Amino acid sequence: MENFNPLHSRGYGGRGRNQGRRQGGRHHNMRGQGRRHQGGRRHNNQSKNVVDHSQDFNSPIEELGVDTDDAVTIAIEGCCHGNLDAIYNRLLQHQERTSKNIDLLVCCGDFQSLRSTADYHSLAVPPKYRTMGSFYKYYSGEVKAPILTLFVGGNHEASQALQELHYGGWVAPNIYYLGSAGVVNFAGLTIGGVSGIYKSHDYILGRFESPPYHSSSLRSVYHVRNVDIYRLKCFSNSKIDLMLSHDWPRGIYQHGDKNALLRKKPFFRAEVERDELGSPVNWELLEHLRPSWWFAAHLHVAFHAKVLHSEHKQSEKKESDEKCNLTLIPSQISNSATQATATEFRGIESPGMCQDDDLTLQMTRFLSLDKCLPRRHYLSILHLPSSESSRKLEYNLEWLAILENTHNLTISERRPVSVPDKPQPPTHEQCDSIRQKLNGILDIESLNPFVMTVAPYSPSQQQNLAPPFPIMGNPQTDWLLSKLQKPHIITVPYTGAAPKDDNEIELEDEENDDADIINTKAKTTVLDENEINLDDDDEEENE
Numbered sequence: 427m428e429n430f431n432p433l434h435s436r437g438y439g440g441r442g443r444n445q446g447r448r449q450g451g452r453h454h455n456m457r458g459q460g461r462r463h464q465g466g467r468r469h470n471n472q473s474k475n476v477v478d479h480s481q482d483f484n485s486p487i488e489e490l491g492v493d494t495d496d497a498v499t500i501a502i503e504g505c506c507h508g509n510l511d512a513i514y515n516r517l518l519q520h521q522e523r524t525s526k527n528i529d530l531l532v533c534c535g536d537f538q539s540l541r542s543t544a545d546y547h548s549l550a551v552p553p554k555y556r557t558m559g560s561f562y563k564y565y566s567g568e569v570k571a572p573i574l575t576l577f578v579g580g581n582h583e584a585s586q587a588l589q590e591l592h593y594g595g596w597v598a599p600n601i602y603y604l605g606s607a608g609v610v611n612f613a614g615l616t617i618g619g620v621s622g623i624y625k626s627h628d629y630i631l632g633r634f635e636s637p638p639y640h641s642s643s644l645r646s647v648y649h650v651r652n653v654d655i656y657r658l659k660c661f662s663n664s665k666i667d668l669m670l671s672h673d674w675p676r677g678i679y680q681h682g683d684k685n686a687l688l689r690k691k692p693f694f695r696a697e698v699e700r701d702e703l704g705s706p707v708n709w710e711l712l713e714h715l716r717p718s719w720w721f722a723a724h725l726h727v728a729f730h731a732k733v734l735h736s737e738h739k740q741s742e743k744k745e746s747d748e749k750c751n752l753t754l755i756p757s758q759i760s761n762s763a764t765q766a767t768a769t770e771f772r773g774i775e776s777p778g779m780c781q782d783d784d785l786t787l788q789m790t791r792f793l794s795l796d797k798c799l800p801r802r803h804y805l806s807i808l809h810l811p812s813s814e815s816s817r818k819l820e821y822n823l824e825w826l827a828i829l830e831n832t833h834n835l836t837i838s839e840r841r842p843v844s845v846p847d848k849p850q851p852p853t854h855e856q857c858d859s860i861r862q863k864l865n866g867i868l869d870i871e872s873l874n875p876f877v878m879t880v881a882p883y884s885p886s887q888q889q890n891l892a893p894p895f896p897i898m899g900n901p902q903t904d905w906l907l908s909k910l911q912k913p914h915i916i917t918v919p920y921t922g923a924a925p926k927d928d929n930e931i932e933l934e935d936e937e938n939d940d941a942d943i944i945n946t947k948a949k950t951t952v953l954d955e956n957e958i959n960l961d962d963d964d965e966e967e968n969e
Contacts, residue, residue: 487520490793491809498613498812500668501531501573504723504795504804505580508538508559512798514572516805528807529817530612531573534723534795535580535621535672539587539597541565542883547894548586548637550644558883564598566882571600574819576612578604579621580672580724585647586637586895588621592917593829595902596876602819604670606633607654609661609825611868614814616822618658618717619670622648623724624705632837633916638894652845653835655707659714659849660828667810669717672724676704678712678792682731691727712790714849719808722794728803731792820868826860827852829910836915863909877901879920 493499501517517528539561540549546556563569579588587597594605604610604619611617628649635647650673679687679698688695697703703725712720716735796802831852837843867873879900899920907914 487516488803488806489809490806492811493526493809494811496812497809498615498817499526499529500808500810501528502721502793502795502806502808503531503533503798504728505536505726505797506533506538506577507536507582507797508540508557508561509798510564510571511560513805517573520807528573531575532617532668532670532721533575533577534670534721535578536582536723536797537561537577537579537603538583539565539601539603540584540883541587541880542892543890544880544892544895545584545587546891548639548644548647549582549584550648551582558885561598562883564601565878567599567878571598573600574817575601576604576610576617576619576670576819577601578619578670578672579606579648581623581645581648583648585635585639585644586898589635589637589647590879590898590900590917591903592633593903593906595874595900595906596871599876602870606651607658609658609666609822610870611820611822613812613817615667615810615812616665617668617670618661618666618715620650620654620658620708620711621672622650623673624707625649629707630842632839632841632843634838634840636838636916637897650705650707651843652707653832653837653843655711656835656845656849657825657828657832658711660832660851661715661824662849662851666715666717667719669711669715669720671705671708671720671722673708674704674722674725674794675708675712675720675792676706677701677709678704678720678731678733679729681733681792682729687727687729691725694725717790720790720792722792723797725794726797726802727794728796729792729794733790733792735788735790818869819871821864821870821873823857823860823868824852826910827856830860830912831856833910833912833915838916860910874902874905 487501491497503513506513513531513533517531521527538549538559540546540558541562543556543558546553549556564571579585588603591597591603592606594603594608594610597603602610604617604621606622607618607620609616609618625646628646628651630652631646633651635643639647679694684698688698694703708722712733713735793806795806796804798804828851831850835843835845864873877900879898880895897918899914899918901920903914903917904920907917
């Protein structure tokens with residue numbers, strides 16, 4: 427495998443709801459590069475806006491949990507912003523220093539899986555902030571991700587590429603997207619996730635967006651929908667160990683050091699006082715699913731919280747003949763306020779199992795992380811007990827049964843979608859039916875491997891902005907829907923048509939696209955109050 431270069435394109439970002447401390451921000455010089463290039467027709471951005479992360483390599487990474495011989499080790503990362511080289515390099519340095527392998531990396535959005543400059547047309551950022559990052563090298567096969575990687579989408583994504591994998595799939599070898607919502611199994615743990623951010627005006631609508639995106643759909647495409655939340659709530663009888671999101675659950679700041687958060691991010695105060703910071707539907711999910719851990723990003727700050735739940739989960743129980751098959755693993759957790767020790771019981775899932783209410787974990791630990799920039803807290807490592815030696819990513823039978831049962835809720839029109847008031851978990855018989863359709867094989871990589879569908883970016887040849895891709899499908903989505911015996915509704919079948927050459931350029935289309943995206947910047951506060959303020963955050967980067 428090729429050695430990684432610690433130099434990579436710098437991320438951009440800022441704060442929630444477009445609220446910065448000052449308008450504008452200073453641009454600091456990095457090794458004589460000077461101020462940022464402010465647009466233009468050249469899009470070979472790999473040589474500009476470079477940040478040196480080598481200063482982070484010897485700094486320790488926060489570790490949580492107890493590292494034992496049979497533990498599964500998971501790295502958590504906040505906002506990626508396409509900076510995979512820097513993230514992997516730092517984790518590889520950690521592995522070398524500690525002699526402990528990291529089994530899985532989970533990223534909490536703004537991943538930016540840009541395959542070529544054509545994906546800029548589905549990336550909701552002004553043209554001057556477009557940068558390819560390093561993902562294209564993993565997509566093309568130039569290098570392979572050294573750590574199995576799982577991610578959810580945020581509000582700065584290559585939305586067309588992710589929409590083609592609406593139900594989840596490999597965006598590159600060893601890098602898996604959970605979909606608009608999804609659940610998978612790994613090392614005996616159940617990992618769930620929801621992509622995007624919450625906006626009330628789009629929440630109940632169907633998935634009407636499709637390429638080419640206009641100024642509004644470029645943003646609404648990543649807004650969370652009620653169908654995805656309903657599907658996740660159908661896990662009422664199963665335990666989710668780790669939950670990923672981009673948005674914070676609304677009100678989570680009441681369960682951590684709120685004063686410290688506001689000292690670091692004082693511009694959050696008004697939203698916190700109005701209880702408007704974060705996603706209300708993510709809080710609903712947290713209360714309903716009660717995962718052991720919830721990881722998020724978006725607000726570019728590290729924050730810990732603990733949510734204590736009532737003794738019993740308020741959910742419908744299965745009939746008495748549907749017995750739960752549990753392996754209980756006790757671990758000790760400490761309450762820093764009282765120094766009292768309690769015993770935590772985690773139910774490790776076997777496919778098709780349910781979890782008894784009496785054994786529901788009584789606490790959710792929340793962790794939000796920063797974006798990938800030097801001297802930022804954007805990485806943590808979690809050690810969890812595991813009863814399985816396999817380190818393969820696997821389909822979750824219950825989730826596939828939920829997709830099958832709720833496919834009728836999938837709508838590609840801009841109209842309200844009505845979901846049932848009460849979640850309806852799948853039965854064991856439905857899960858067994860899914861198992862039979864998969865011939866008892868759950869390993870995602872062996873069943874439904876990565877397929878390259880467009881020509882990747884080439885830094886040695888690429889100079890101009892490529893035209894947008896046409897509406898395309900993905901064979902991974904085709905395979906999954908065929909197994910579930912369901913039709914395409916918001917996706918299209920993959921035709922295998924040859925993609926356009928990235929070196930082509932259509933000047934008229936490019937001008938229209940740039941003007942369209944630039945014009946949306948003025949509308950951002952109306953269309954998307956959670957849009958990141960790109961300029962203001964620069965002044966934090968030296969702090």
